[in-house]
Amino acid sequence: MTLTKARIIEEIQTELRFSKKETTDLIETLLEIMKRTMENGEDVLISGFGKFCVKEKKQRRGRNPATGDDMMLSPRQVVTFKCSGKLRDRINKS
Numbered sequence: 169m170t171l172t173k174a175r176i177i178e179e180i181q182t183e184l185r186f187s188k189k190e191t192t193d194l195i196e197t198l199l200e201i202m203k204r205t206m207e208n209g210e211d212v213l214i215s216g217f218g219k220f221c222v223k224e225k226k227q228r229r230g231r232n233p234a235t236g237d238d239m240m241l242s243p244r245q246v247v248t249f250k251c252s253g254k255l256r257d258r259i260n261k262s
Contacts, residue, residue, distance in 0.1 A: 173199075206247060218251040 173195060181191040202212050202220070212220040223246055230241040251259075 209245070216252055216254045218249055218255055221248045221250065222246075223248055 177191045205212050206222050209222050225244050227243045228241050
């Protein structure tokens with residue numbers, strides 16, 4: 169089962185006994201800070217969880233999978249995630 173934003177809000181609301189509005193505002197603010205940081209080209213490091221990195225992709229040749237035609241893919245930024253050693257150990261523990 170996928171962990172959704174709604175379920176995160178529900179879990180925090182239950183554990184910390186915040187109102188739904190307080191919890192929603194908290195999560196939305198956290199995500200907005202993360203988005204703004206990455207939009208500025210900075211990485212987001214959450215100790216014990218992992219690191220979201222903004223990486224530059226250069227222009228390259230690609231292929232349209234529907235037609236098989238060659239095409240040029242424009243340069244762009246992508247976000248990658250690398251989990252922390254602690255998280256990796258916890259996942260592999262089971």
